[in-house]
Amino acid sequence: MKKRLKVLLLIMITGILLVFVYHNDRFYSEEIMKIKKIETIEKDTSTNSLGLKEEYQTKKIIGYITNGEKKGKKEEVLYEESYSSVVTEKYQVGDKVFIKDNEIDGLKRDFYITLLISIFILLIYIVGEYKGLLSLVSVILNIMIFYIGLFLYFKGINLLLLCITESILFSILSLGISNGWNKKTQSAIVSSITTIIMIAMVVGVIAKTTHYSGIYFNELQFLTVPPEDVLLPELLIGCMGAVMDVAITISSALSELIEKNKKISKEKLQESSKEIGKDIMSTMTNVLFFTYLCAGLPLFVLAIRNGYSMTQYLTTNYSLEITRFLVGSIGIIATIPISTIISIHLLKGEKI
Amino acid sequence: MNLILGIILFLLMISIDKKRGLKLFMSLVLNFLILIILFSLIAVGINPIICSILACLAVSYIILFMVNGDNVKTRTSFVSVIVVLMILTILIFMMTNLSRIAGFGYESLEEINMFSYDVRIDFTEIAISLILISLIGATVDASIAISSALFEVHKNNKHLSKKELFQSGMNIGKDILCTTSNTLLFAFLGDFMTLVIWYYMSKYSFLDIINSKTFVEELMKILFSAIGCVLIIPITSYVTSTSLLKENSK
Numbered sequence: 156m157k158k159r160l161k162v163l164l165l166i167m168i169t170g171i172l173l174v175f176v177y178h179n180d181r182f183y184s185e186e187i188m189k190i191k192k193i194e195t196i197e198k199d200t201s202t203n204s205l206g207l208k209e210e211y212q213t214k215k216i217i218g219y220i221t222n223g224e225k226k227g228k229k230e231e232v233l234y235e236e237s238y239s240s241v242v243t244e245k246y247q248v249g250d251k252v253f254i255k256d257n258e259i260d261g262l263k264r265d266f267y268i269t270l271l272i273s274i275f276i277l278l279i280y281i282v283g284e285y286k287g288l289l290s291l292v293s294v295i296l297n298i299m300i301f302y303i304g305l306f307l308y309f310k311g312i313n314l315l316l317l318c319i320t321e322s323i324l325f326s327i328l329s330l331g332i333s334n335g336w337n338k339k340t341q342s343a344i345v346s347s348i349t350t351i352i353m354i355a356m357v358v359g360v361i362a363k364t365t366h367y368s369g370i371y372f373n374e375l376q377f378l379t380v381p382p383e384d385v386l387l388p389e390l391l392i393g394c395m396g397a398v399m400d401v402a403i404t405i406s407s408a409l410s411e412l413i414e415k416n417k418k419i420s421k422e423k424l425q426e427s428s429k430e431i432g433k434d435i436m437s438t439m440t441n442v443l444f445f446t447y448l449c450a451g452l453p454l455f456v457l458a459i460r461n462g463y464s465m466t467q468y469l470t471t472n473y474s475l476e477i478t479r480f481l482v483g484s485i486g487i488i489a490t491i492p493i494s495t496i497i498s499i500h501l502l503k504g505e506k507i
Numbered sequence: 508m509n510l511i512l513g514i515i516l517f518l519l520m521i522s523i524d525k526k527r528g529l530k531l532f533m534s535l536v537l538n539f540l541i542l543i544i545l546f547s548l549i550a551v552g553i554n555p556i557i558c559s560i561l562a563c564l565a566v567s568y569i570i571l572f573m574v575n576g577d578n579v580k581t582r583t584s585f586v587s588v589i590v591v592l593m594i595l596t597i598l599i600f601m602m603t604n605l606s607r608i609a610g611f612g613y614e615s616l617e618e619i620n621m622f623s624y625d626v627r628i629d630f631t632e633i634a635i636s637l638i639l640i641s642l643i644g645a646t647v648d649a650s651i652a653i654s655s656a657l658f659e660v661h662k663n664n665k666h667l668s669k670k671e672l673f674q675s676g677m678n679i680g681k682d683i684l685c686t687t688s689n690t691l692l693f694a695f696l697g698d699f700m701t702l703v704i705w706y707y708m709s710k711y712s713f714l715d716i717i718n719s720k721t722f723v724e725e726l727m728k729i730l731f732s733a734i735g736c737v738l739i740i741p742i743t744s745y746v747t748s749t750s751l752l753k754e755n756s757k
Binding site: 182183201202203204207208209210237238239240241242243244245246253261262263264265267268270271272274275278279282283284286287289290291293294297298301302305308309325329333357358361362365367368369370380385388389390391392393394395396397399400403404429432433436437438439440441442443444445446447448449450451452453454455456457458459460461465469474477478479481482483484485488489491492 | 508509510511512513515516519520523524527528530531534535538539542543546547549550566570574575602605606607608609610611616618619622623624625626627628629630631633634636637640641642643644645647648651652677680681682684685686687688689690691692693694695696697698699700701703704707714717718719720723726727730731732733734737738740741
């Protein structure tokens with residue numbers, strides 16, 4: 156009953172928040188227009204080199220301004236919309252859009268993102284209760300550390316060094332919050348930091364010796380900093396979560412075993428941790444596989460529909476995604492033996 | 508460089524366990540093939556949403572039945588994954604259409620400016636299928652973890668009622684929630700890093716960022732993966748506890 160009341164309260168708070176976000180136009184310095192009417196003025200088709208016919212529609216979008224000096228005034232803009240919406244958007248009556256120099260400058264999306272975040276928080280509270288909220292807190296703290304780290308990077312500190320320092324903080328925070336401060340958490344922290352540093356060295360050496368051959372930095376090209384500097388830290392942060400996950404699973408399982416049978420031998424412990432490791436390695440690599448490798452889909456479609464061959468795409472634009480996945484999986488699997496050794500040493504050596 | 512990393516990964520897998528490692532490597536290769544086939548089918552112009560739902564089913568079939576074997580645990584997981592997929596497809600369809608995250612944002616214009624945009628394929632549907640496939644791995648992972656743990660609980664305590672089984676499933680789920688949300692978060696933070704650097708250099712304000720297409724798209728991808736993980740917990744707990752007790756009464 157008590158929980159139901161809390162859920163109700165949470166729904167009310169998010170409701171108020173959503174209403175506020177929907178009406179927050181006055182906080183924007185850019186002009187915002189609410190669309191009242193859309194008229195199609197002109198239809199056009201254009202054909203690309205493969206003979207694909209794309210439809211373009213020029214639309215007259217009429218609405219009124221909702222903020223700033225011109226609040227309440229009527230505004231008319233022209234917008235060219237395409238069937239594919241590769242770089243354009245399809246607006247509807249009721250949408251709020253940004254106006255810049257009498258042209259539409261994108262949809263106001265803050266409401267939708269708040270809506271989805273609210274749904275997520277509600278669900279995580281209903282299913283995970285107190286623990287769910289705790290994991291949310293650790294997520295928020297991690298994002299804050301991440302942001303502070305980037306801020307320091309802009310101030311001129313080496314990114315790789317920052318990432319390794321950050322990963323120490325990440326592991327202490329997230330493992331400490333979700334599992335409390337005890338022996339198994341400590342051994343998980345030590346194992347994840349060790350793994351991350353080892354991966355940094357191994358991947359760094361491979362990257363240096365192969366001179367990043369076969370990696371195309373298309374995706375990172377828009378940065379004015381050398382992409383090589385960003386790649387390694389990015390890879391490390393990417394596999395951080397998975398490494399911590401595996402480390403805590405193994406160390407808590409081992410500490411459970413030691414607690415049940417204090418005289419358990421080192422070989423027995425190694426045996427069981429190998430068993431556990433087998434189970435996690437397949438599921439975890441699958442998680443990373445899909446989260447990373449799907450990201451290339453839009454570009455793939457665009458490239459193929461422009462007459463590029465599949466191999467061309469796979470070896471150029473897709474290479475970075477594959478690297479991310481490979482490094483992440485190496486992280487997962489390397490954590491299994493490393494955390495076994497460290498956990499046995501720390502948990503057994505202290506004679507609990 | 509990827510080749511070397513791939514070889515290292517393969518050797519590590521084998522060194523943990525020969526049989527299991529080989530099986531895992533094969534399933535990854537198979538998943539990769541499915542992914543490429545899916546990508547090509549979409550590129551040819553077949554409906555992306557239907558394609559990706561079928562691909563999700565194929566992938567969960569491979570992960571569950573090939574890697575973990577055909578038994579009560581995997582069958583109940585499969586059913587639960589299908590239920591979650593159905594719920595999420597509707598939600599993703601709505602959100603993607605509302606927030607117009609299809610296509611590419613300003614950040615990627617430089618990357619795609621060598622292509623013609625006249626491709627005649629609706630990128631809204633592509634965005635939907637992208638979100639659908641990226642959440643499948645995490646969802647299946649959480650589902651099998653819960654159903655196998657529940658199976659063990661049931662084996663050791665045959666007298667537990669359906670309600671008690673469901674409750675212990677939820678308890679196991681809470682532990683998974685924390686770790687999986689972290690794994691997902693960091694996988695996406697890695698991607699985010701370049702984006703945030705870009706935003707910083709283009710002098711975006713906080714409000715600019717939360718309204719930008721690329722940021723919203725990335726965030727929705729994480730949130731939907733996480734929502735998939737959360738939703739699968741009660742659903743798997745329910746389906747598994749029901750089917751375990753049914754099997755018992757036979």
